[in-house]
Amino acid sequence: MDPRLKKYLESTLKEVSIDCTIFGFHAGELKVLLLRWKGTDSWSLPGGRIFLEESANEAAVRILRERTGLQEIFLQQFYTFGAANRYKNFSPDELIKTLELTFGEDFFDEKLMKRNISIGYMALVEFEQVVATPDWYTDECRWWEISAVPTLLFDHNDMIETALKALRQQLSYQPIGYNLLPEKFTMPELQRLYETILDKQLDRRNFQKLMLSYDILEKLPEKRTGGAFKAPFLYKFDKEKYDRAIQEGITFKV
Amino acid sequence: MDPRLKKYLESTLKEVSIDCTIFGFHAGELKVLLLRWKGTDSWSLPGGRIFLEESANEAAVRILRERTGLQEIFLQQFYTFGAANRYKNFSPDELIKTLELTFGEDFFDEKLMKRNISIGYMALVEFEQVVATPDWYTDECRWWEISAVPTLLFDHNDMIETALKALRQQLSYQPIGYNLLPEKFTMPELQRLYETILDKQLDRRNFQKLMLSYDILEKLPEKRTGGAFKAPFLYKFDKEKYDRAIQEGITFKV
DNA sequence: GCAAAAGTGTTAGCTATACACCCATGT
DNA sequence: ACATGGGTGTATAGCTAACACTTTTGC
Numbered sequence: 001m002d003p004r005l006k007k008y009l010e011s012t013l014k015e016v017s018i019d020c021t022i023f024g025f026h027a028g029e030l031k032v033l034l035l036r037w038k039g040t041d042s043w044s045l046p047g048g049r050i051f052l053e054e055s056a057n058e059a060a061v062r063i064l065r066e067r068t069g070l071q072e073i074f075l076q077q078f079y080t081f082g083a084a085n086r087y088k089n090f091s092p093d094e095l096i097k098t099l100e101l102t103f104g105e106d107f108f109d110e111k112l113m114k115r116n117i118s119i120g121y122m123a124l125v126e127f128e129q130v131v132a133t134p135d136w137y138t139d140e141c142r143w144w145e146i147s148a149v150p151t152l153l154f155d156h157n158d159m160i161e162t163a164l165k166a167l168r169q170q171l172s173y174q175p176i177g178y179n180l181l182p183e184k185f186t187m188p189e190l191q192r193l194y195e196t197i198l199d200k201q202l203d204r205r206n207f208q209k210l211m212l213s214y215d216i217l218e219k220l221p222e223k224r225t226g227g228a229f230k231a232p233f234l235y236k237f238d239k240e241k242y243d244r245a246i247q248e249g250i251t252f253k254v
Numbered sequence: 255m256d257p258r259l260k261k262y263l264e265s266t267l268k269e270v271s272i273d274c275t276i277f278g279f280h281a282g283e284l285k286v287l288l289l290r291w292k293g294t295d296s297w298s299l300p301g302g303r304i305f306l307e308e309s310a311n312e313a314a315v316r317i318l319r320e321r322t323g324l325q326e327i328f329l330q331q332f333y334t335f336g337a338a339n340r341y342k343n344f345s346p347d348e349l350i351k352t353l354e355l356t357f358g359e360d361f362f363d364e365k366l367m368k369r370n371i372s373i374g375y376m377a378l379v380e381f382e383q384v385v386a387t388p389d390w391y392t393d394e395c396r397w398w399e400i401s402a403v404p405t406l407l408f409d410h411n412d413m414i415e416t417a418l419k420a421l422r423q424q425l426s427y428q429p430i431g432y433n434l435l436p437e438k439f440t441m442p443e444l445q446r447l448y449e450t451i452l453d454k455q456l457d458r459r460n461f462q463k464l465m466l467s468y469d470i471l472e473k474l475p476e477k478r479t480g481g482a483f484k485a486p487f488l489y490k491f492d493k494e495k496y497d498r499a500i501q502e503g504i505t506f507k508v
Numbered sequence: 509g510c511a512a513a514a515g516t517g518t519t520a521g522c523t524a525t526a527c528a529c530c531c532a533t534g535t
Numbered sequence: 536a537c538a539t540g541g542g543t544g545t546a547t548a549g550c551t552a553a554c555a556c557t558t559t560t561g562c
Contacts (some may be wrong), residue, residue, distance in 0.1 A: 015269040016336075016371050052369050056336020080373050081335040082310025105514095117270050119371075120332050173423075188541070202258050205543070206525065229540035230532035363520070438519035442514070460552065484559035 012049035014118045017251070018060050019081075019156065021163035022068065023146075024127035024181045028183040029094070030146045030196045031127065032160060033067065035138040037153070039101040045151040045160070046141070047118070062122040067141060069131040073181040074124040078166040079159075081118045086155045098153065102137050118154075118232050124179040146164035167197060177217055178237050186224050186232035214250055216242045260318040266303035272314050272372045273301035273335075273410065275417035277321065278381035278402075280433045284400045284450045285381065286414060288402065291407070293355040295306040298407040299414070300395070314375040321395060323385040328378040328433040340409040345387075354405065356391055372408075376417040378433040406491045411503070420431070421451060427503050429470055432491050440478050440486035441465070468504055470496045 022045075036045045046067045050059040057077070058108040073077045087095050132141040144150075149160060170176065176197070177190055191207045211217060218238050223231035276287040278297075288297045289502040296353045300321045311331070319325045341349050386395040398404075403414060424430065430451070431444055465471060472492050477485035 013269050013369065013371070015267050050336070050371075053338055055338045055372060056334065058338075061335075077334060080310065080331060082304070082313075082373060083305055084309045084312075115267065117267070117304075117310060117373075119336060121547070169427075186541090203525075203527085204541080205527085209526090210541085225533080227540070228532095228534035228538070232541055358535090457552075457554085458514080459554085462516090463549090479560080481513070482511070482559095484515070484560035486514055 012051050017049050019045045019118045020121045021160050022123045024125050025193050026127040028192050031143040034144050036140040037102045038139050040098050042098045042153050045156045056119050064123050070125055078122045079120045080181050089151050120159050175245050183238050184234040217243050266305050269301050273372045274298045274375045276377045276415050278379050279447050280381040282446050286399050290394040291356045291392050294352050296352045296407050299410045308369040310373050318377050324379055332376045333374045333416050345403050374413050429499050432496055438488045438490050470499050
């Protein structure tokens, strides 16, 4: 076994780890960042272990930074997955084969097939700013459309499902968008974000009225040109008011 | 060390455990069930370890049953506490002294002072039905008024605080009361429950109108007598409709 | 009879929703 | 010119919130 891997395993918690559902928004689609395990066609959520002297939250920030290059973004725990058997999507044999391909034969029975509990974190990131970077145990790190996510290793499909539910719920008592949209965006873009997350159509006029009523947006004098239609105004979030709204928990009725 | 204790420690997860904030409601006060550690004056939340072949949720149900005698009640995960140092309320020396008093000198450094992550569960139970039962490591198990909870071991004061926040939030999109009140109760009793949890006064007429509008209550022909005032009607929850409301997530506007 | 607490209905203001026409832009 | 999508206001219904007097009961 690689001595660096050995050291990593020895300096981290063994029974509990972290998995991150990282949401991005691009071209009107909600996306999620996935990793392909070395030498396999199997995908999973980005995850990692917690160093002994590090809090779970710190570990989540670190993992997110390692995979996306970003920090200081929306990141929060949403559920801890503690089932005794979290390997439901594949038979034990299939899974062992995958893990052997990635880690070598001396690894899986020692460390990975044992009981493991995972703390699920959810992150919202600006798609364009992400530099998707694979792990030491993965070949590829890329965005998948939420509706096209393949069958993932472990219980990671459940995790995405649960994260999405938590995100939808969040939406109803906190503003969302600051970490998912570029600095400047149009009202229709913001609306499409909401429509995508909630998976339902909203009325343009009512949506705009509602968003403006929260007093967290600043209308810019510029417009976005380039389409064969009337140029929409650009907006940006007033970060101070936005943070206050998150703190105080505005009631978003979308 | 007690061989049964040794066996328990060997057949459970070491790095992650469970703590339960068990809420009860009695005499117009919200209460929480606490344990006093053997040979000490130190209190903590009821908690326990997860058996290797058991899910975290199953462990929580088991722990709750062991401490209260109840099962099939409202119980849910609300947060996982993953700070690197969760012993903030006492100095290491004080804590070691407490743990030595309870477990003997050969225990704490071996098992307990190591890094530990705790999954926080919250339960709502019918006060009158609880048979509060101490642990093998505790002398006493009893209810404390939420406002009179002493400084607890580890980060358990934070846990109660966080559980209470989660409970308040829950209140706004799900009915609450089935597991906290006796089978039959009056409208003012239900209102006091809500007022206690939310820590604010509500209007009697509006509260009644709202509760009745959810169509989860059944008005009984009986009244509660015994006070020097007009006898209030008794109600009970229509369990079927109540469960449906929980499932569908009614918007409670209190 | 008096104190304590419960029963009950109406109104005003606000919020959510439904809905349609005109305008700017690129092809 | 035309297709595409954006800008904008009003009317209605439903919900929330404020509010007071009468009734029952025990002492």
